[in-house]
């Protein structure tokens with residue numbers, strides 16, 4: 001028999017943990033509703049202009065118990081009310097994943113509740129299915145562009161747990177291209193939101209940057225990043241105040257370039273697969289130029305577009321909880337021998 005043959009289980013409480021990079025996040029969901037979702041960020045990486053893996057895992061160790069405690073308290077439930085423990089298995093930093101996974105396994109064992117492993121990228125895609133007055137739920141099939149600090153993926157979503165990766169970056173992620181450019185400009189880490197802010201006051205067509213060639217619907221941001229570095233170095237040789245006098249236009253032009261590059265393949269996929277539903281996910285989906293252009297595309301191509309609520313764009317445990325909810329319905333549980341996966345295909 002095909003289709004949804006299982007009986008839907010309701011009033012399910014899932015405690016979810018996400019620790020794949022530098023955010024220690026925990027959430028409690030009742031079915032598709034978030035009862036609590038808290039994230040402890042890590043300021044220490046600002047000093048280094050990027051995430052330092054060893055420091056990230058140490059901070060996860062410090063943060064995980066207080067964050068879980070705070071979430072349980074806010075959700076107003078007891079530990080014994082939890083029906084399953086969800087955790088990010090990968091992709092991510094080994095030490096960071098290990099902290100969340102070890103904690104989740106211990107809790108699963110102590111409470112005698114099933115463990116559900118979640119792929120971080122699957123979490124970003126399924127964040128669209130969290131109940132929220134600020135976001136709509138996409139219809140299947142839809143195209144999801146997942147853009148974050150570590151990933152750039154074009155995913156055809158046929159059902160909650162039935163996805164096909166159509167294209168992805170062959171080197172750096174778009175978030176990395178934002179953050180490294182920000183570092184070159186002397187801005188703090190993570191630089192994506194700062195570029196976004198400065199770009200609002202700048203001219204998006206004043207400067208142009210390199211395009212890179214890839215096969216299929218894949219992306220490449222490494223060359224764009226390097227061309228940006230050379231552009232700034234050359235300009236500084238002619239005018240030592242070039243960056244400070246032109247920062248808004250530099251940010252606006254570079255941001256517009258990255259968004260144009262990322263949306264070019266989106267348009268091709270939508271056309272080739274005759275899709276009318278398009279969603280964006282991941283930290284970079286907070287970018288205002290990307291959001292503006294997605295809205296413009298909605299009108300131009302007569303699409304239905306979906307942009308998640310801001311708190312579910314960047315890394316958070318609620319998205320891990322919602323993915324686990326759909327796995328719980330299928331009794332898709334994991335054993336306690338589960339190891340973290342630095343690379344984990346979707």
Ligand code: KG4
Nearest residue numbers: 148149150175190192283284286287314315
């Ligand atoms: O999804 P996320 O929180 O973590 C990863 O899984 O990587 O994404 C973080 C990335 C960082 O590169 C950050 O600079 C970028 O998202 N980001 C933005 C904006 N807000 C966050 N990039 C551009 N514009 C923004 N407004």
Ligand code: ZN
Nearest residue numbers: 148282283315
């Ligand atoms: Zn992420």
